[in-house]
Amino acid sequence: MNEPTPELVLLSHGGGGGRTKQLLHDIILPALGYDGSEKLDDAACLDVPERDLAITTDSYVVRPLFFPGGDIGRLAVSGTVNDLAMQGAEPRVLTLGLILEEGLELAALQRAMQSVGETAREAGVRIVTGDTKVIERRAGDGLFINTAGLGVRYRGADTHVANARPGDVVLVSGTLGDHGIAVMSAREAWGLETRLPSDVAPLWDMVKSLLDAVPGVRCLRDPTRGGLAAALNDIAEASGVGVRIREEALPVREEVRGACDLLGLDPLNVANEGKAVVVCAAADAARALETLRAHPLGRSAAVIGEVTPAPGGRVLMRTRLGGERMVNVPSGEDLPRIC
Amino acid sequence: MNKEIQAIRELAGGLGRTVRLMEVCGTHTMAAFRSGLRSLLPANVQLLSGPGCPVCVTPIDYVDQAVALAQRPDTVVATFGDMIRVPGTEASLEQARARGAQVRVVYSPLDALAEARANPGTAVVFLGVGFETTAPTTAWALREAARDTPNFYVLCGHKTMPQAMAALLDGGEVCVDGFLCPGHVSVIIGSKPYEFIPQKYGLPCVVAGFEGEDMAAAIRMALKQLAEGRAEVEVQYTRSVTREGNAKAQAAIREVFEDSDAAWRGLGTLPGSGLRIRGEFSAHDAERLLAGLEIPPAREPAACRCGDVLRGACAPPECPLFGTLCTPGHPVGACMVSSEGTCAAYYQFREK
Numbered sequence: 106m107n108e109p110t111p112e113l114v115l116l117s118h119g120g121g122g123g124r125t126k127q128l129l130h131d132i133i134l135p136a137l138g139y140d141g142s143e144k145l146d147d148a149a150c151l152d153v154p155e156r157d158l159a160i161t162t163d164s165y166v167v168r169p170l171f172f173p174g175g176d177i178g179r180l181a182v183s184g185t186v187n188d189l190a191m192q193g194a195e196p197r198v199l200t201l202g203l204i205l206e207e208g209l210e211l212a213a214l215q216r217a218m219q220s221v222g223e224t225a226r227e228a229g230v231r232i233v234t235g236d237t238k239v240i241e242r243r244a245g246d247g248l249f250i251n252t253a254g255l256g257v258r259y260r261g262a263d264t265h266v267a268n269a270r271p272g273d274v275v276l277v278s279g280t281l282g283d284h285g286i287a288v289m290s291a292r293e294a295w296g297l298e299t300r301l302p303s304d305v306a307p308l309w310d311m312v313k314s315l316l317d318a319v320p321g322v323r324c325l326r327d328p329t330r331g332g333l334a335a336a337l338n339d340i341a342e343a344s345g346v347g348v349r350i351r352e353e354a355l356p357v358r359e360e361v362r363g364a365c366d367l368l369g370l371d372p373l374n375v376a377n378e379g380k381a382v383v384v385c386a387a388a389d390a391a392r393a394l395e396t397l398r399a400h401p402l403g404r405s406a407a408v409i410g411e412v413t414p415a416p417g418g419r420v421l422m423r424t425r426l427g428g429e430r431m432v433n434v435p436s437g438e439d440l441p442r443i444c
Numbered sequence: 445m446n447k448e449i450q451a452i453r454e455l456a457g458g459l460g461r462t463v464r465l466m467e468v469c470g471t472h473t474m475a476a477f478r479s480g481l482r483s484l485l486p487a488n489v490q491l492l493s494g495p496g497c498p499v500c501v502t503p504i505d506y507v508d509q510a511v512a513l514a515q516r517p518d519t520v521v522a523t524f525g526d527m528i529r530v531p532g533t534e535a536s537l538e539q540a541r542a543r544g545a546q547v548r549v550v551y552s553p554l555d556a557l558a559e560a561r562a563n564p565g566t567a568v569v570f571l572g573v574g575f576e577t578t579a580p581t582t583a584w585a586l587r588e589a590a591r592d593t594p595n596f597y598v599l600c601g602h603k604t605m606p607q608a609m610a611a612l613l614d615g616g617e618v619c620v621d622g623f624l625c626p627g628h629v630s631v632i633i634g635s636k637p638y639e640f641i642p643q644k645y646g647l648p649c650v651v652a653g654f655e656g657e658d659m660a661a662a663i664r665m666a667l668k669q670l671a672e673g674r675a676e677v678e679v680q681y682t683r684s685v686t687r688e689g690n691a692k693a694q695a696a697i698r699e700v701f702e703d704s705d706a707a708w709r710g711l712g713t714l715p716g717s718g719l720r721i722r723g724e725f726s727a728h729d730a731e732r733l734l735a736g737l738e739i740p741p742a743r744e745p746a747a748c749r750c751g752d753v754l755r756g757a758c759a760p761p762e763c764p765l766f767g768t769l770c771t772p773g774h775p776v777g778a779c780m781v782s783s784e785g786t787c788a789a790y791y792q793f794r795e796k
Contacts, residue, residue, distance in 0.1 A: 366654070369471065369783050371478065426656040427446050428480020431793050 119239025136218035149233035159194035162253035172291035174302025178220030181250040186307040193262025201235035202251035228307035264325040269344035273412040274390035279405040282375035304379035318396040324384035350410030448660035455667035469626030470497030470784025477793040479656020498574040499782040505742035507532035514545035522556035523571040526782040553585035560596035580693035583700035599730035607717035622648040634689025642675035653681035710751030750777035760790040
C-alpha cells in the first residue's frame, strides 16, 4: 500500500483568500495557543504603561529545519527573546512573520509552529501579530521565520556592551559551541557519532534571576554567530578595555572539542543559542556564578577571565600550554577544512 | 612552566644558534598559534610553515578547470568547503555559483557519490584534492562508482607529501634544520616514507600530533636530535602513527591511482608528487569532460606571494598584500582562504 501523500504548502496558501485563512486557523493559530477570544486584526494594540522599552528583530534561516535539541521555531522565539534579555529587558510580545516555500509539508509547518508556541509559553511572551507569505518552489529553503520582540527594561538594568571596567570578571553561563556543532552534524552526514543537542533556549528566566541577585551586572551578550570570540571582542571594543580569558576555564563538551578538531574549527568561534556572557564587578562574581549555576540553563556556568585596562579593544587568552594568544573575530563563515 | 617548554628552552640554550624547524602541515601551523606555542618558544627556535595546506598548493589552473566544469550544462561540482573561495583566474567557485554555476559543498566524496546516484542525468564531479589523508576515500568512491554510477567523476588533484619536502630541500632556497612531519598524513603512509630525509639530507624528522603539547614534545625531540648530532625519523604521535602506516588505505590508493608528476602552487611541477586515476577507472576521470570547455589561460594574481610563502621563503606579513588587499574576506591568494592556510593563520592571530 502506498503511503498517504503528505499535504504540502501551495502557492494559493499565500493568496490571502480561503486557503490562507484555513492555514491560519487549522495550523498556525492552534499551535500558538490562540483560543479565538481575541479578534484578529491588522495590527495588535498594546497597553504598555512602562516607557523604558526595548525592541529587536531577527530573521531565522536554518538548515535543516529540525535538528537535535531544537528546530527553527524554537530558535525563532529564543533568538529574539535572548536579544531582549541581553539588554536586561523582560520580553513581553513577539511578532511572527512566516515565509513558506511552496511544497513544504504542512506537517513540518505544524511541528515548527507548535515549537514556536511551546517556546513562547516557556519564555513568557505572547505572539500578538503575524504574517504569512508563500514563495515559489526553489525560491527559498522550506521555511523562513522573522520575529520582532518588544520588551520592558527590568528594574533599571543597564547591561550595555560598553559598560565593562578594568577589574571586572567575565563569566559564561554554560558550555560553548553546542548549537553550531549540533546543526552542522545534523546538516551533513559526516558519520560523526554525535547526537549532541543544540543549546537553543530562551534565557530570560535565567537572566532575571541573575539581575535579581546582582542588579549591577555590567554587560550581557549572547555569543551567537561568531561565538564567544565575537561577543568578547564586542565588549572589549565597545568598553575600550582588554579582556583576558583562560583556556582551562572554558566549559567545552568533549563532543564539541572532538568535532572542532576534526573540522578545523575553534570552539571559541562556534555559535551558541542558549548561553550568555556576563561581565560583573569582581565583588559580585561569586554571587553571579552561584545564581547562574542554580538555574537549569546555567549549570555549567564558569568564571572564564577578567577585564583589564590594556590592551584596549583586544581579547587575549592564556592557553593550556601556558602561552598567550590573540582571540580575534573570525572574518567570515568558518569553512570546514579538507584534511 | 610546562615541562616540554622548559626542556625546549634548555636544549635551545645549549645549541646556542638559531634553529629553523618546518612544520609541513597546515593544521600544525594553526595549532602552533592556537595553543600559544609560538609565544612560548625561545627566540632562537623558529617555526617555518611549509606546503602542507591542500587548498593552498592546488594550482590556479585546477581552480579554473573546476569553475569551467561547474558552468557546464547538467554538471554539478561537489567539493570540500574550503576550496570554494580559492580565487581562479577569472572567478572562484563561490563567485561562479552566485552566477548560476552548480557547486555543492560536501564533507566526503561519498556524499558526492550519493548525489550522483540520486541524479543519474547529471554529471557529478568531485574535486579530489588533498594529500594521503583524503586520497583513500576518493579511491573508495571511485571504486564504488565503477560498479554502478557512470555519472560520477573525479577531477584529480591529489598530491603526496614526502616528494614535496625533497623538492624544497633540492631547491636550496629554504634553509631548515629539521621537519615536523604531518600527523594525519602519517597515519596513512606511516613514518617510513620520510626516512630518506635524514639519510640523504641529514635532517631530523619528527611526526607530530596536533595538540600544542604534542607539537612542543616534537620540537623537543627534534632539538634533542640536533643537540646529539643525530638525524632520524622519530614519531611523537605514537598513539596513531606506526612505521608502516595503514595498509588498507594504502592499498585503496594503489588500486585506483598511480604516481604522476603534479603541479604545486609555488613549487612548480614536481616529479612523482601527485596521483592520477589509473586507466581502469578513466571513465570516471573528469578530464574527459573538459574537452571543448572554455578555460582561461591561468594567471596568478599580481604581487601575491603565496608561492614564496608555501616554500617557506617568505613569512605572510612580508607580502605587500597581507592584511590590506588580501584578507580572509577578500582573499587574493589561496593561502588566505583555508583556515589551515599559512596567511589565514597569521591573519587570524595577528596583533591587529
